[in-house]
Amino acid sequence: MKIFATYNIKGGVGKTATAVNLSYLAAADGYRVLLWDLDAQAAASFLFRIKPRVKGGGKALIRGTRTIDEAIKATDFDGLDLLPADFTYRNLDLVLDAAKKPQQRLGSLLAPLSGEYDVVFLDCPPGISLLSESVLNAADTLLVPLIPTTLSVRTLDQLTDFIGGLDGSRPQILAFFSMLDRRKRLHREICEQLPAQRSDVAATAIPAISLIEQMSVQRAPVTAFAPRSVAARRYAELWAEARERAGLPQLSGSSSMP
Amino acid sequence: MQSVVRQFLLDGDDGAEPDQVLKLPGSAFAVSGTSRSMTLRRLWLDTFDWRLYHSGLALEQVSRAGVTELTLTGRDGEVLASDRFGRAAAGGPDGAGRARPSWPGLLETLPLGPLRDRLGPVVGVRALLPVARAVSTVREARVLNSDEKTVARITVDRMSVTFPAAAAVPMHLAVSALRGYQNQALKVADLLAEAPGVAEASQSGLEAALAAAGRRPGDYSSKINVRMAPRMPAAAALVALLSALFDTLLANVHGTVRDLDTEFLHDLRIAVRRTRSALKLAGDVLPGGMAARFRPEFKWLGDLTTPTRDLDVYLLGYPDMAAGLVAATAEDLQPFHAHLERSRAAAQRQLARGLRSARFARLRRDWPEALAGAAARPASTRPSAARLAATRIARAHRRVLRDGRAITPASPPESLHELRKRCKELRYLLEFFGSLYDPGEHWRAVRELKALQDCLGEFQDTQVQREEIRDFAAQMMDQRAAPAATLLAMGEIAAGLAARQQRARTEFTGRFRDFASPAGQSRIRALTGVAAA
16 A cells, blocks of 8 residues: 655645545556545545545544544545545644654554555645644655745755654655746746756646636546546646656556546 | 445336436435446356355356456355456556456366455365356446435346346346445435335346246255155156156266366266166166166266276375375376376266267167156056165165174175175165155264265275276386386375275274164164154
């Protein structure tokens, strides 16, 4: 079981859109996929039309009084299940703080699912917190969306330093540019230079396209409702890069393509 | 991830249309239009003697667009194990692409894995054969909640059976729950159950297919199943028995000729042996000359089957034999295995030729005619079936006691072989007339006899195998196919057989003492006494 997490300290950079589309693509490849919507805003749950509610709330899950298994809901797509968000997730830090070994908690909660899923995506809320530390600890690959600005490079460096200072297992980082606006010269330059200079930056960049915003109207991944669009093709390329970095083989099946 | 919560039949004669039924009128659910239809080729597999069915299992192979999935389900339809073949399975999470298995086939046809592990103890050495085939046209409708989230799926399945006979099956609806939406799926099922023309489906896919084609699962067993009444004329009882035995014999001819597995021949042989015993021990109640006319034919048939079966016994026991070697290694024995395989292939050709011969064709034609003729004759009511059973069982019992008591530690192996034959005759008689007796008393009478037979069987089988392995060695020497290491390994096996035979010889005294004890004797006499009354 490979665990991917979409993570950035900043909000509104395309974390949820990435988690939703990549988890859809992984399932379409034939992997058994679970997406955990860890953000109390519940955007991923909304996009899959699943009510953001978990019996007993985040507390029951983290403490283990209810199993993750009971809370999982099937999406409308074969092979893709979702662990919904819950409004109580806003307090997950406090619950984690009260738990033993909080940094390792998420990983140990997911471990029993390894026979059932090949791939897990964690869609994280922005910020640096105990929850994000637990996510960084559990994840094999950290997918970091960056807005193509000079500041974003600094952000990536800070994140790399931060992960370097963590105890225990550390994820590999795969940053990629998100919300790329090709009309802006700076965007174009950074997107061309950085992937060539740094191995932890993906070659693929996700453009700022209104079709991606349409997801909240269609309530489905853009890769599902417009699979031939530019946006869908970029996500497919990003998934291919992420998959290879994580050492997952390419599967030939695309049985759940609509 | 979805699981079927309830299944229904749609009775087309009631004018119930799936599109109408699927609207779930009056509910909060919306139903999306059905998907494009998909054609599935379905095939159910079982052994000839229905081992899966009798264990509450069903093995179904579904093929669609180049992908084949083999699924084993339990009594409640729960999936116990499955395996995929064909192009989409190539590079799948569970391994490389594999060719679809072809049926009939032995379990070794399947790749190693959970499915084969699960089937192994049930299927054993028997081949898996297609028991039904069907083509299904499947459409799927999604049931949506107020957020337009799919909460359940309804599959509409129009199935036509193509084997064992062409037949149409009522339209089938299955409600599946999506993970986390079990309650909604149950509500949907309740709504469907209320719809006109919809009835709960009580049969599995296999049962429905077989029922439509007019076949009953579990319709073959090698056991004798002839109901006799105590007062029926003995001749009629014997004709019924011989007819049933011949049905069993014929049922196994095809599988024996095609060499599907070793048990077809085994069952065929037992039917022949039982027939021969019935003719020998009770054939005198049949119309004049009938038993005498057919006894040589069944002897010929029995002898025809012996070489292949003897080699089967060797080959089936081979893995244990090889594993039991102490001084030699399994590799040393390999040329012996090759020799057994070659000899068996030759014996099997001979056997198949015999079963295709004019002589067997004549027997197939003449024997049922003779039986029908005997059945049509106004039989004398004397003796009754019960009387015949009592006298013949008592006689066979006396013979076993007489021959057994004559055996001393100095007796030659042949005398034990003769006793084994007498025991077999008694056993067959008890089986033939089993339906006349109380099952509990019958079981007690057979139990000690069985223990004695097992012991004599072990003695005789090891004797035969010891003689055979000498012959095999001589043959292999002639064919220059016998390296010294192989001959030494075969010698070790011969020594093992001799030790087993010696153990059986030692056990014999105690087994026979139990059987011949006053209590043991009274158990058989209780039976014949009741029957004669």
